[in-house]
Amino acid sequence: MKLYFQAEIPIKIRFSDTDAMGVVWHGNYLRFFEDAREAFGIKYGLTYLDVYKRGFFTPIVKSSVEHKAPINYGEEVTAIAKFHPTPSAKILFDFEILNKSTGKLSATCHTTQVFLGVESREMELIKPSFYVEWEKKLGIKI
Amino acid sequence: MKLYFQAEIPIKIRFSDTDAMGVVWHGNYLRFFEDAREAFGIKYGLTYLDVYKRGFFTPIVKSSVEHKAPINYGEEVTAIAKFHPTPSAKILFDFEILNKSTGKLSATCHTTQVFLGVESREMELIKPSFYVEWEKKLGIKI
Amino acid sequence: MKLYFQAEIPIKIRFSDTDAMGVVWHGNYLRFFEDAREAFGIKYGLTYLDVYKRGFFTPIVKSSVEHKAPINYGEEVTAIAKFHPTPSAKILFDFEILNKSTGKLSATCHTTQVFLGVESREMELIKPSFYVEWEKKLGIKI
Amino acid sequence: MKLYFQAEIPIKIRFSDTDAMGVVWHGNYLRFFEDAREAFGIKYGLTYLDVYKRGFFTPIVKSSVEHKAPINYGEEVTAIAKFHPTPSAKILFDFEILNKSTGKLSATCHTTQVFLGVESREMELIKPSFYVEWEKKLGIKI
Numbered sequence: 001m002k003l004y005f006q007a008e009i010p011i012k013i014r015f016s017d018t019d020a021m022g023v024v025w026h027g028n029y030l031r032f033f034e035d036a037r038e039a040f041g042i043k044y045g046l047t048y049l050d051v052y053k054r055g056f057f058t059p060i061v062k063s064s065v066e067h068k069a070p071i072n073y074g075e076e077v078t079a080i081a082k083f084h085p086t087p088s089a090k091i092l093f094d095f096e097i098l099n100k101s102t103g104k105l106s107a108t109c110h111t112t113q114v115f116l117g118v119e120s121r122e123m124e125l126i127k128p129s130f131y132v133e134w135e136k137k138l139g140i141k142i
Numbered sequence: 143m144k145l146y147f148q149a150e151i152p153i154k155i156r157f158s159d160t161d162a163m164g165v166v167w168h169g170n171y172l173r174f175f176e177d178a179r180e181a182f183g184i185k186y187g188l189t190y191l192d193v194y195k196r197g198f199f200t201p202i203v204k205s206s207v208e209h210k211a212p213i214n215y216g217e218e219v220t221a222i223a224k225f226h227p228t229p230s231a232k233i234l235f236d237f238e239i240l241n242k243s244t245g246k247l248s249a250t251c252h253t254t255q256v257f258l259g260v261e262s263r264e265m266e267l268i269k270p271s272f273y274v275e276w277e278k279k280l281g282i283k284i
Numbered sequence: 285m286k287l288y289f290q291a292e293i294p295i296k297i298r299f300s301d302t303d304a305m306g307v308v309w310h311g312n313y314l315r316f317f318e319d320a321r322e323a324f325g326i327k328y329g330l331t332y333l334d335v336y337k338r339g340f341f342t343p344i345v346k347s348s349v350e351h352k353a354p355i356n357y358g359e360e361v362t363a364i365a366k367f368h369p370t371p372s373a374k375i376l377f378d379f380e381i382l383n384k385s386t387g388k389l390s391a392t393c394h395t396t397q398v399f400l401g402v403e404s405r406e407m408e409l410i411k412p413s414f415y416v417e418w419e420k421k422l423g424i425k426i
Numbered sequence: 427m428k429l430y431f432q433a434e435i436p437i438k439i440r441f442s443d444t445d446a447m448g449v450v451w452h453g454n455y456l457r458f459f460e461d462a463r464e465a466f467g468i469k470y471g472l473t474y475l476d477v478y479k480r481g482f483f484t485p486i487v488k489s490s491v492e493h494k495a496p497i498n499y500g501e502e503v504t505a506i507a508k509f510h511p512t513p514s515a516k517i518l519f520d521f522e523i524l525n526k527s528t529g530k531l532s533a534t535c536h537t538t539q540v541f542l543g544v545e546s547r548e549m550e551l552i553k554p555s556f557y558v559e560w561e562k563k564l565g566i567k568i
Contacts, residue, residue, distance in 0.1 A: 012319075012322075015332055015446065015451070018445050019444050019446070020444035021199055022446045027169055027172030028169075030168065031298060031300050034169075034298060034300060035298065038298075048358075049358045057163055059163065060168045062207065062208050062209070063207050064207070067201065067203045070201070073332070074331075154461075157303055157460060158311055160303050161303065162304070162307075165304075167299070173440060176442060177440065180441070190500070191500045216474070216475045305485065311453055311454075311457060311460075315453060341447050343447065343452070346490070346491065346492050347452070348490035348491070349489050350488050351486060
């Protein structure tokens with residue numbers, strides 16, 4: 001059985017999130033995934049600022065999104081981030097956006113992040129030691 | 143030999159496009175792809191408004207992006223949209239973001255759009271007739 | 285003594301809210317004021333959708349913002365909307381953004397909204413009757 | 427007669443600039459003013475990067491916007507920045523957004539910027555010497 005490390009966060013749709021079709025503009029979903037990733041970081045101690053203090057950025061290098069159903073203004077959604085263990089020096093997440101107002105799955109997403117030295121601006125080819133310890137502490141099986 | 147129908151557009155990076163890493167925030171690339179798609183529409187007669195007047199929206203249902211190199215404020219990029227013919231009732235595009243300031247390929251993207259009736263808000267399972275005519279007029283081989 | 289009808293809402297700063305100066309980009313404050321206005325609408329029954337159902341949009345025609353202190357990524361703010369009664373066919377709000385992490389007032393704002401018919405797209409010169417009733421119900425003294 | 431130092435730039439409205447009212451969301455005008463300010467900077471040698479290289483940021487501390495007429499998707503606008511000389515250690519601009527498709531004035535704006543040391547993050551109380559020289563070179567009368 002696969003056990004997920006995951007976190008979720010409720011998101012209120014802003015009027016400014018919508019477009020002239022009357023639904024949330026597709027590019028704004030990236031903000032919702034960011035919210036879920038940060039909720040995960042807060043829950044498990046891996047926020048953007050935690051990572052930055054250890055000397056790293058973790059930019060997104062790949063993302064793929066599937067839109068299943070539109071989101072209208074006034075609807076409420078839940079963004080879910082599921083951590084996906086990997087042996088490589090990457091951070092992988094699967095995301096879901098659930099539309100609480102309609103009960104429908106609105107979108108799914110997969111992202112790949114790498115470790116970039118704040119000073120060097122070079123990509124790390126092996127996992128930074130602080131990250132290996134973080135995995136160990138959480139009991140993450142790869 | 144595969145002949146592409148394609149269009150490109152220069153894009154100036156806005157200060158508001160950047161984030162605290164000092165580079166363009168990954169979600170803002172979706173705006174650049176949108177610019178390239180619209181440049182294609184203007185060149186070949188398939189803008190958002192052309193399609194809307196025929197009774198359709200063409201929302202993005204899938205997108206996948208690869209980030210190869212960051213873009214800094216002050217740099218200039220070119221966004222390129224390449225039309226990808228398909229027999230199904232979908233519009234497929236491949237995109238590239240070239241960083242003119244560094245000469246590097248910054249990002250690639252693939253998107254899938256479907257046809258949605260403006261009134262019905264239902265997805266069309268076969269290509270709308272106006273679109274079939276548009277393909278024919280351009281001599282698009284599927 | 286002037287009694288305010290007001291509402292407040294906590295806001296988490298997103299990474300995408302920041303710019304290359306490392307602080308929240310000034311244009312993004314408009315989103316925070318929008319959040320406070322909507323929180324007010326939920327508290328007192330005057331949300332965007334409530335107004336829309338009565339046949340009106342209430343677009344912003346004037347806004348003035350003062351920035352007192354920057355907001356950094358990772359900081360938490362409270363957005364406060366204070367309703368400002370007026371005899372004219374306008375909706376007036378005063379806003380404050382309080383930085384909870386620093387205890388400082390970050391920004392203030394005043395906005396003016398008008399009533400626009402959804403169908404006519406014309407500006408109303410007198411208050412719509414639903415709005416007069418809403419004011420009466422709340423006991424708003426002009 | 428008052429002589430203005432001014433610059434203008436054409437702006438294409440993006441689909442993502444619109445909201446569910448079908449017009450450009452009011453907060454996005456700040457991006458258009460930013461474009462005009464940067465066009466001014468390019469024309470007269472006072473871009474964000476020029477200023478940054480001299481050791482300063484010039485954040486917006488005040489902005490006031492008036493919206494005269496909405497902008498629809500597909501319309502083209504011109505953003506104009508007019509420099510407003512002042513003896514104080516501030517940069518003042520007046521802006522106009524002209525809707526080329528309708529011939530109407532869409533919005534006006536006034537902004538105030540201050541000089542902030544990149545290192546100190548403190549506000550300068552007198553004009554930095556590079557800026558005094560810039561004014562002199564342009565023959566700006568205060």
